[in-house]
Structures are given as C-alpha cells and as structure tokens.
Amino acid sequence: MDKKTNIHMKNFKIRFAKEEDIPTILKFIKELASYENLLDQVIATEETLKESLFEKKSAQVIIGEYENTPISFALFFHNFSTFIGKSGLYLEDLYVSPSFRGYGIGKKMLSHLANIAMERGCKRFEWWCLDWNTPSIDFYKSLGAEPMDQWTVYRLGEEDIERLSKA
Numbered sequence: 713m714d715k716k717t718n719i720h721m722k723n724f725k726i727r728f729a730k731e732e733d734i735p736t737i738l739k740f741i742k743e744l745a746s747y748e749n750l751l752d753q754v755i756a757t758e759e760t761l762k763e764s765l766f767e768k769k770s771a772q773v774i775i776g777e778y779e780n781t782p783i784s785f786a787l788f789f790h791n792f793s794t795f796i797g798k799s800g801l802y803l804e805d806l807y808v809s810p811s812f813r814g815y816g817i818g819k820k821m822l823s824h825l826a827n828i829a830m831e832r833g834c835k836r837f838e839w840w841c842l843d844w845n846t847p848s849i850d851f852y853k854s855l856g857a858e859p860m861d862q863w864t865v866y867r868l869g870e871e872d873i874e875r876l877s878k879a
Contacts, residue, residue, distance in 0.1 A: 727774065729765070729772070729773035729785070731762065737775075744805055771788060771789040778812065783809045783812045784817050786807075786821050790802070790834070800836030800838060801825060803837070825837065840865065
C-alpha cells in the first residue's frame with residue numbers, strides 16, 4: 713500500500729490498447745503535449761489515431777489502469793539497428809496522470825515495455841527526453857539509461873519531406 717494516497721498497486725494493471733481507447737489515447741497525448749508546452753503542435757485526431765494504430769498498425773499502445781480507470785499510456789514501435797542486425801523498441805511517449813506520479817507507475821510501464829522488448833528479441837530500448845525535463849532525466853538515469861550525448865536528432869517536417877522528395 714502506498715503511503716501518499718493509500719493506493720494498492722495490486723489494483724494497477726497494464727494492457728494493450730483497443731480501438732475503443734482512442735479517445736483516451738488522444739486525451740493523454742494532449743495532456744502530455746500541454747506538460748511539454750507543445751500543445752499547439754498536436755494535430756492528431758481520433759481518426760488519424762485509428763488509421764495509424766489499428767488499421768496500419770504503425771505503432772502500439774499500452775494503457776495503465778488503476779481500479780479499471782486509465783491513468784497512463786505508452787506509445788511505441790519497432791526500429792532497427794543495422795550495426796546489431798536486430799530490431800529495437802522505440803518509446804515515442806510515456807505519460808502518467810499527474811495525481812499518480814511518484815508512485816512507481818512510470819517504472820512499471822517501462823518494465824512492462826522492457827518485457828515486451830525481451831519477448832520480441834529486441835536488443836535496444838530507446839526514447840528521447842526534452843533537455844529541460846530534469847525529473848524525467850533523473851528517473852531514466854536511475855534505471856540505468858544513458859543519454860546519447862554525441863548524437864543530434866534531425867527532423868524534416870511535412871513541407872521539407874515534400875520538397876526533398878522532388879530533389
């Protein structure tokens with residue numbers, strides 16, 4: 713039993729998302745974007761999530777529930793390492809509702825993803841974290857995660873992709 717709110721961790725369950733979870737997934741995406749001061753960049757809709765997650769199966773989502781109420785989610789997909797010659801698990805987003813932070817929910821979600829990675833033979837488990845997000849950075853380091861300081865992320869947006877495709 714947790715001392716803060718008397719929650720029983722035995723009442724916390726993790727499951728794969730179903731199509732009917734789409735509104736909850738979008739709500740969590742918007743809450744995460746708001747926390748990261750990026751809400752203005754969210755253009756995802758229930759329709760695009762349905763197409764990407766359940767029709768094209770471009771990514772997967774797990775939902776963390778406390779007493780059957782969704783309180784967290786993680787969206788992930790597989791990438792590939794040419795050097796290793798094996799796939800990896802890439803975590804795009806992990807979110808825990810504010811009132812449930814600090815109770816080990818994030819660690820349980822990451823542990824669950826690590827188990828999925830092991831079951832699928834993945835040799836890496838990776839994610840990005842904003843430089844200013846010190847609480848998350850400290851948490852990830854406490855798990856043994858190492859920052860990839862010698863790498864810089866590059867991104868092309870939709871217009872740049874279109875322009876490059878015509879080069």
